[in-house]
Amino acid sequence: MSAELRERVATLLAEHDPAATDRLDFLRARYDAGLAWVWFPEGLGGLGLARADQGIVDALLAEAGAPSNHPERNGIGLGMAAPTILRFGTEEQKQRFLRPLWTGEEIWCQLFSEPGAGSDLAGLATRAVPDGDGWMVNGQKVWTSGAHNARLAILVARTDPDAPKHRGLTYFLCDMTDPGVDVRPLRQITGEAEFNEVFLNDVRIPDSQRLGDVGQGWLVAAATLDNERVAIGGAAAPRESGMIAKVAQTWREQPERRTAGLHERLVEAWVDAEVARVTGIRLRQKLAQGQPGPEGSAMKLVFAGLAQRLSGMELELLAEDGLRYSDWTMVRPDRVDFTGRDAGYRYLRAKGNSIEGGTSEILRNVIAERVLGLPGEHRVDKDVPWKEIPR
């Protein structure tokens, strides 16, 4: 297979010389050649191969100086929207959305959380009501990273308030350029506004942009969230990368700051980071063929704990410099970078790691109930019509 794959890459490069081809034209040709994500089906940017085969393609194209689709600018599109569309979308939806998503022509964001629906996502109140051949949506979403750059959004809204909360939801693909969409920056404890509040006022969505059946939204959203946890906690990384790399670098560069107490904590954390990395490798080997399951929750839990422990340790190591902060000026970054900027930023940003994409408390419930088979939480609102739940 590897020879055939190399041949395919060579043909793409021969027909579309990266040096002489427009960037977007090249990316579209790469998608059409099935070399975008080889584990996707043929005709949708892939070749139906194993995920592991992508490495060969990426390495050959990088070597040839081919342009990147800048995955870091479309994490939600690539990591969450795409696998969900692939699994639940109609043929038309897959054809319409996946290609510009992969090329980066269309950036995606996620309209899930609401001021009144955080951990209790299924309790969300944004309403979608039938309107001609489509839907009319009203409500307020929050914690939407990248909404100010996004062309499209994955959206969960309530279509049946008379049904119990999990059964009255429907999943949509929402056009962010609709005049009813109002995006406002939401400033965080770091000083930045990486996230947004999104107000939806009479936003029109055609029924052709409904993903899955009416009332099936919770099932579709759960699949998205499993993908999100894998994306956050399960990314392949070399040894000593991410937060441990930052602290280890400071340790090596500033020998005068070393103390015996911090040394023991640092080496123990290094061990834990390496164990988490190795566990991630084994998890990816397990998932190589299948859908992400609740095991991804375990990795996300570990990742959040390590990031917080290490970033806090780094401030202590920096001592008098750990008391300072680079800049509180409000900016709107175009990507999320957990290990960017300075130690103070990293410490504060890491606090979000145990909240975003499922709080660590919710993840422990997921592991206890879905992996260990322990009884579910007592849920007074489970079989009650959503509209009768006190709020």
Place this chain on the structure above:
Amino acid sequence: MSTTMDPDLLPTQDDEDLRAAVRAVLAAHGDPTAVIACYDGDRSVVAPLWRALAVDLGLAGLLVAEEHGGHGAGAREAAVVLTELGAAVAPVPFLTSSVLATTVLGSPAATPAAADLLAALAAGEQVAAVVLPWSTGPDSMSVLTEQGGEVRSVAGAVEADVLLVPVGSGDGSGVDVRAVPVDAARVVAVPSLDMTRPLADVTVDAAALAAAPVVVGGAAETLADALSLASALMASEQAGLTRWCVTTTVGYLKERRQFGRVLGGFQALKHRLADLYVEAEQASAAATWAAATASGDADPDEVRLAAAVAASYCGRVAVHAAEETVQLHAGIAMTWEHPAHLALKRAKSDQIALGTAEHHHRIVADLVDLPGPIAG
């Protein structure tokens, strides 16, 4: 580093068959009540269990080269065995004799005198123990001189026919390993925290040492590597023990009712079990990684690093799991009849055995360039 370089961490069908065979023996011969009896001096469980494992399954020769009558298997297979032995807190000298002693005797620095002994160990006819305190880490060895003397808290000596005694030469130039028949030494069993791996104080005098053949000459590196491999594989024992703790405690809390509810429905307890599960998964991955790294043709530093990482992590996690097992079972786990204390005593002993976390961290810090504070 690309993911294609990473060893395969998933079990093969051969691994699963080996695991099933070991489990079947443990189910037939490793009854927890009989294991608990070891604490009252009744070790009648040991001989039939060891015979079934060592001879019938041939595990005594698992790591011994085929030319010496063994199976020539690798650390991965030994890790599968130790995972199951750890889950059962099996009172057998597999780690001390079939891993540590055979690894020392299988060294390239072994003399011809080692061959017969190795064959006897592989066949399960004899059992050997390395005469070092069981707390000795790969970088912290202190050995007897040619004058002989006492070595305290030696594991595996109670079961041993032959004692492998590291001896420092008088001029301080190196360490030889001498094979002393157990009759020529004084082995005094001592009450041990973990009576499923009972310790003994071993005294060997100068005459016995002088009469004993050298089985490995210039053995300092051999001993350090063997202790490192033993600590890497003990991580699998710890991972297996951790798995038993999680499975048993989850099972109990699904049954046990208080306040009209099963205890496993209380969130305060569910979250602790979730954390234990996450730790157990990581311990298993780290231990498998260390064994797989030791089995391949990895750089020796990479093998040492994977061993120290797994030993540090699994030692800590096994103790946490065993302590949580006691707390979450509560009163019943404080009784002599309940097997939770077998796991607790083994886990705490293992955490100190073959080097504490501090030893392993020193090795890690050295290998990954994280030096300590500048002296003065």
